[in-house]
Amino acid sequence: MTNLGETIVAIATPYSQQGSIGIVRVSGEEAITIARTLFLAPGKQEWATHRILYGYIRHPQTQEIVDEALLLPMLAPRSFTKEDIVEFHCHGGIIPVQQVLQLCLEQGARLAQPGEFTLRAFLNGRIDLTQAESVAELVSARSPEAAKIALGGLQGKLAHPIRNLRRTCVDILAEVEAQIDFEEDLPPLNEEEIRGSIGKILGEVKAILATANQGELLREGLKVAIVGRPNVGKSSLLNAWSQSDRAIVTPLPGTTRDIVESELVVGGIPIRVLDTAGMRETADMVEQMGVSRSRHAAKEADLVLLTIDATTGWTGEDEAIYQEIKHRPLILVINKIDLRSPESVKYPPEIENIVQTAAAHCQGIESLETTILQVVHKGNLHAANLDLAINQRQAAALRLAKIALERVQDTINNQFPLDFWTIDLRSAILTLGEITGEDATESVLERIFSRFCIGK
Numbered sequence: 001m002t003n004l005g006e007t008i009v010a011i012a013t014p015y016s017q018q019g020s021i022g023i024v025r026v027s028g029e030e031a032i033t034i035a036r037t038l039f040l041a042p043g044k045q046e047w048a049t050h051r052i053l054y055g056y057i058r059h060p061q062t063q064e065i066v067d068e069a070l071l072l073p074m075l076a077p078r079s080f081t082k083e084d085i086v087e088f089h090c091h092g093g094i095i096p097v098q099q100v101l102q103l104c105l106e107q108g109a110r111l112a113q114p115g116e117f118t119l120r121a122f123l124n125g126r127i128d129l130t131q132a133e134s135v136a137e138l139v140s141a142r143s144p145e146a147a148k149i150a151l152g153g154l155q156g157k158l159a160h161p162i163r164n165l166r167r168t169c170v171d172i173l174a175e176v177e178a179q180i181d182f183e184e185d186l187p188p189l190n191e192e193e194i195r196g197s198i199g200k201i202l203g204e205v206k207a208i209l210a211t212a213n214q215g216e217l218l219r220e221g222l223k224v225a226i227v228g229r230p231n232v233g234k235s236s237l238l239n240a241w242s243q244s245d246r247a248i249v250t251p252l253p254g255t256t257r258d259i260v261e262s263e264l265v266v267g268g269i270p271i272r273v274l275d276t277a278g279m280r281e282t283a284d285m286v287e288q289m290g291v292s293r294s295r296h297a298a299k300e301a302d303l304v305l306l307t308i309d310a311t312t313g314w315t316g317e318d319e320a321i322y323q324e325i326k327h328r329p330l331i332l333v334i335n336k337i338d339l340r341s342p343e344s345v346k347y348p349p350e351i352e353n354i355v356q357t358a359a360a361h362c363q364g365i366e367s368l369e370t371t372i373l374q375v376v377h378k379g380n381l382h383a384a385n386l387d388l389a390i391n392q393r394q395a396a397a398l399r400l401a402k403i404a405l406e407r408v409q410d411t412i413n414n415q416f417p418l419d420f421w422t423i424d425l426r427s428a429i430l431t432l433g434e435i436t437g438e439d440a441t442e443s444v445l446e447r448i449f450s451r452f453c454i455g456k
Helices: 031-038 094-106 116-123 129-139 144-154 159-181 191-209 212-220 234-242 285-300 316-325 365-377 392-413 418-436 442-449
Strands: 008-011 021-027 053-058 065-074 085-091 222-227 260-266 269-275 303-309 330-335 354-356
Touching: 008 094, 008 116, 021 031, 021 094, 021 116, 031 065, 031 085, 031 094, 065 094, 085 094, 116 129, 116 442, 129 144, 129 159, 129 392, 129 418, 129 442, 144 212, 159 191, 159 418, 191 392, 212 269, 212 392, 222 234, 222 285, 222 365, 234 260, 234 269, 234 303, 234 330, 234 365, 260 365, 269 365, 285 316, 303 316, 303 365, 330 365, 354 365, 392 418
Parallel strands: 222 269, 222 303, 303 330, 330 354
Antiparallel strands: 008 021, 021 085, 053 065, 065 085, 260 269
8 A cells, every 4th residue: 555655756658669758757745846856947937836847857966967858747736646746748768767767766756556646546535446447447448438438437427326325325324223222202214215215226226237247348348269160261351350461361271370369349349359270180280289279269259250161161170160169159150252152051050140251352341240249239238328337346346235235125124123224234335335435445455556557
């Protein structure tokens, strides 16, 4: 955990051999002192919060100029961490930012831990835990829809309803405890009203829980493996789909010997497409390794595209491959329909999802994407239309809250004493508080913020 009394520093931008801008961020009580020691602002520039200064970063002892830069001071509490923050905007690349970082360390700052800036924002009340997680999700978003969901979380679209649910539970608990303590002085509890309130809370909890699978899909994406025997057009399908020449295509069977990947976005869902080696028996040791990897990819994939050649139809080799993967989510891709009518191709009748393509001419790709979305969403879920989507940690806490609230309902229905009501109400309040961070433990915080990059 962070020590709020220390001043921390980190490089806040990716850096490489060549770059345009590199930002070194400092937060804490000594941030302004460090900035004044290292930064020379010529002329009569005003050192004021949220005003950019132009000047030079220099070594405080030798006065040697390290870089020409901009400085952005952001004074507490009007900063991300609610502490004094300064950002050195220097030239990008490894050397300038590393030199500036080293100078800040020499002036007493400590290298920030992963996610420590965001952790301080949380601990200082600038954001809650759902917003902190949304920061990480926004940085790692792999599609516009995932970024939209993360931005919604950052704006409080999840925190607000969770807080309201928790507040309602607290109000009910207070009413029940008051009845226990001052039964003789208060009118009887309106059990029907409380039962209705618990039912309403449960309904909202279930509605938020229903976004978990789609949230996971948007954040983690889908792994799709293109499998089939050699020379059916798997690599051509990948190239047509990704609109690139990622995979080598030749008339020779066995050209692809290793897995070739491409990152795509379909219907707002990030998809990692794996073009695999043709699955067949072979004496070639290298090709054998490729076939083995193909089988592993098919087993690990969320969805398998079994690709066959319309000109040869369903073969014994196709049947053997199908037997290996038929228990996986599957789409049959009948390729090369420009060379032969697909109606003549016979395949197992239990296969429900069939797509016809002519990958060499980029035909059928739109139909393939539509079918993938139908398989993923089962025709009634649309990830692109979500306003919020919870992550795994939040879903786990909500499931516990749901169980606790259902127990409260059972307790009321079974006419148990009021003391029993309070047990599960407290449990629901605690788990809802874990989501926003009001009741989060240090181990939970450690687990969340350790996944952040340094500088965020």
